């Protein structure tokens with residue numbers, strides 16, 4: 001089978017001495033199994049989780065690129081103190097890109113694979129910053145006829161996580177949600193879901209402009225963590241909504257602890273009697289991102305009825321089962337242009353992703369600054 005352009009994959013390699021190298025690796029395609037297809041990837045978003053794999057916490061002030069076009073390479077240094085965190089990947093060349101969308105350009109012999117020829121599909125599961133991505137038919141999401149690849153590029157990671165938060169809330173018996181870094185692409189989706197489904201949501205952001213952005217999108221409760229009366233505002237919002245499950249994208253610092261403490265203060269407002277053990281209201285904090293790399297600090301004034309855990313999409317989907325996952329995926333497809341629409345600040349090619357100035361911009365993880373890789377554009 002011949003693909004119309006060479007297969008190229010953006011890869012990240014971390015050497016034992018802490019040198020990180022980003023490069024475009026060329027591979028010879030091998031024959032497809034009956035149930036496989038080649039997808040010409042047309043659009044793939046750069047999400048925070050991609051940056052984790054791509055950059056391994058490298059110090060970007062050391063970044064430099066050499067070479068041009070497809071031969072370009074970018075190097076940067078990962079601080080020695082951080083290297084033990086990445087012991088499992090030292091010396092390995094890892095393909096990058098969690099998700100994306102594109103056109104099926106070659107198919108295995110099965111009827112299911114052949115039926116996808118020429119169709120636009122979304123895919124998830126790694127190695128999407130590539131000209132072509134091989135995939136099993138069962139792992140693809142078929143997009144409705146006429147859907148542009150760009151519209152389907154972010155079908156999985158953020159939409160399913162936002163929906164997963166509301167599913168988790170219901171399954172664990174909570175009435176409402178608190179969400180941090182809430183002006184993120186994911187946060188804006190969660191706000192739209194909660195408004196549509198009547199779920200009380202407290203959005204926590206860190207800038208005035210983010211309060212305005214979410215309020216303009218109909219959000220009821222938006223609290224700015226840099227306001228001097230943040231904790232009082234947060235407690236009022238939690239008392240009003242009854243939200244007792246928090247999803248924290250920052251992970252570091254005291255924010256998670258502040259959320260639990262405010263939930264406890266809100267619960268005590270309606271407590272019948274004093275208990276030295278605190279309220280009986282169960283409060284759950286899920287850390288689901290690592291935007292703040294500083295240590296997680298707990299200042300416990302939240303009694304004894306609480307839990308803290310990690311939350312990650314793939315194991316959540318496994319627990320949910322095939323039927324549940326299919327239900328969420330069907331909703332994403334039917335609301336692709338509304339609830340689950342993503343916006344991109346820029347579109348870049350594979351080689352532009354290895355340009356130092358471009359990298360510094362997309363690595364910021366700032367509100368409204370999500371980039372899209374378009375592997376087939378020159």
Ligand SMILES: NC(=O)c1ccc[n+]([C@@H]2O[C@H](COP(=O)([O-])OP(=O)(O)OC[C@H]3O[C@@H](n4cnc5c(N)ncnc54)[C@H](OP(=O)(O)O)[C@@H]3O)[C@@H](O)[C@H]2O)c1
Pocket residue numbers: 047048049157158161181182183184185186187206207249250288289290291292311312313314365366367368369370
């Ligand atoms: N666990 C999972 O399975 C899973 C799945 C999907 C996504 N996620 C996580 O979801 C989060 C949002 O993803 P996204 O693609 O929606 O992000 P995004 O659109 O790139 O937005 C990132 C947001 O985080 C804010 N931010 C960055 N650093 C921060 C910090 N130190 N403290 C507070 N806010 C900070 C930014 O605000 P500023 O403009 O103020 O910088 C921006 O609003 C990420 O943490 C990602 O890893 C987790």
